[in-house]
Amino acid sequence: MKKKLLIDLDGTILDGTLPINQSREFFEKAEELEMEFLVMTNSVKSPLQIKRRLSIAGLAVPMPSIINPIIAINSYLKRKGIRSAYIVGSEQEAVQVCVPHNERLPEIVLLLDFEKENLSYSDLQDIFLFQQQGVPVITASASPFYLSGGRKQLDTGAFVRLLEAAGNCEIDVFGKPSLSYYNEALDILDCPPEDVIVIGDDWRTDVQGAENAGCRGLLIRSGKYCRGDEEKVPGIDVIDSLTEVLRFME
Ligand SMILES: [Mg+2]
Incomplete structure (x- = not known):
């Protein structure tokens, strides 16, 4: 071949x-x-x-x-027949996802990007509640920080680790x-x-x-x-x- x-x-x-x-x-x-x-x-x-x-x-x-x-995540969602997701990310990232955002009864939680959205404690708590209901969580990034102006800034991966620790689970990474x-x-x-x-x-x-x-x-x-x-x-x-x-x- x-x-x-x-x-x-x-x-x-x-x-x-x-x-x-x-x-x-x-x-x-x-x-x-x-x-x-x-x-x-x-x-x-x-x-x-x-x-x-x-x-x-x-x-x-x-x-x-x-x-x-996100293209890899879309390929995964199609293969699994998943039709809705609770999407965490900017508008530019969310529009790339092939299934609609669902606030109440999502089939999966997608962590695309945390830092730009400035997520609050209550948003993290909502995701943690979905986890407890058995909704799977996957992420586009496991990077705990990025560099800006010579300083480390918290990135998506840091929150992924927080949710893994609280939910006692492993979150699958698509990066x-x-x-x-x-x-x-x-x-x-x-x-x-x-x-x-x-x-x-x-x-x-x-x-x-x-x-x-x-x-x-x-x-x-x-x-x-x-x-x-x-x-x-x-x-x-x-x-x-x-x-x-x-x-x-x-
Ligand atoms: Mg390179």
């Missing part, structure tokens, strides 16, 4: 708005060779926003070739390096893991996550990469440019 690709966005294809790692040449070649790939990011920005960012950098990536945690996110991406690619190559600059989320999902991880020397990262995942290959991926395709 022909190999398919999952390619990380930030630090692998783009540095801010600039194309890196010969990504322009790579996507031209990908089109010419009819390569099947998904650009896979942990950002909950919409695929349209991501497509626009890529096109500013001169990269023509079609929208169906972009996957974010790299989670297996759930990789499995949905493989489902969308319609490809067994052994035929998928994952390329990224983060040895843990991209490469170790890929290997855990049964895919082949390739570490690229850019973005978050630090010298010696390749030694953290035994036996992995390292590349300096996306065009080098071609030699792993057979």
